[in-house]
Amino acid sequence: MRNRLFLCVILCIVGVVMASATGCWALSAEKQPLLHFTFDEGAGDVLTDATGSGKIALLEGGVEWSTEGVSGGALVFKGVDGFVRLPDNVAKDLDAMTIALWVKLNSNPLWARVFDFAGSKGFMYLTLNAGAPADNTRFSIYAGDPDKEPILSIPVDNFALDTWYHIAVTAGSGEGAEYCFYVDGELKATLPVTHASKDIGSDVLMSNYLGKSQFPDPYFDGMMDEFYLFTEALSADEIAALSKR
Template sequence: MALDGQDGHVTLAEDLLAGASAYSVATWVNLTGQPATWSRIFDFGTGVSANMFLTPLSGAGTLRYAITTGGGGAEQRIDADPLPTDRWVHLAVTYGSGTAVLYVDGREAGRNTAVTVEPRYFGNHIRAAYVGRSQYPDPYLKAAVDDFRVYGTTLTAAEVQTLAQGT
């Protein structure tokens, strides 16, 4: 899917990952030039206080995965080097048993072993699940996104590497 950075995005099923205590999200992304700060590859949750997202460019200049039930000031995160632009990159975030791992092109780019927030703590209803759009008033993503996958389980490093190899 081509996302134009203006208003193009994909709305996924409501309640995606509702009640989940383990999950993985994987996709291919080709950023069109420098991404806008705080644009989203994905953003799932119930609004600005309870959500999980992946941004190609945080305010700190990093690729960032974050999850929170207490708003931006209470995020549990993983920061990694910024993504390359104008080429396809495979991204994956896995979570299970308190550990979240961020992968870029099948390699671990960051890890947080102290994650205590899970989608099941977002409440009874996940109201938003977007690709290319934030629940905050942030810019939309300008990129191509392909093979967007959501799993209700924690993929292993070998499984992520297999996805990144396209096999």
């Protein structure tokens, strides 16, 4: 019994040391990602979901590969015509969610999208320069009623050019649920939930992009790495762990 206890303690210590050394982190089984694109392929125009789901995303336009990501490879968006087409329907039925990724801005044009999901009833997007309120970012879920459209904003000066930032947006479900906006693991803003991602589409959720708007707005100009989509609103501690390089 004593030997078994000693072995368990040693294994726990080793696990903590390895996690610290490699930047790994652990989540409970019910909070595993629905999608995880590492951007480590290094060539071609197909991204493979690292969760093993078999889903793929496609590079379109002028997206290039880089070996200078936060973790391995990354994607370079030139701000001209390049974007990632994410799988259809991935957020169609979600009551709660977390979207997280690393971004590095080369420039930050007005209304350029980090991500933009659209369905038959509306759209869900994140821009790091909405211009209004003055010089603010914006995460929003529009589902047909502008009076219920949440606008979660933080000052745009949270994001300097040529610097990697970890961004995470969560949307909870149930009574008292909130949207939360995190930068580098730090909670920056909250807002009561009025819509879920499932509210923007009925039968089919199409046109899911990284780096491109549903509208004729500028394209994203910079780099992205390690995109995650979860079917739960991760906790502040989980977001902080995810943001560690």
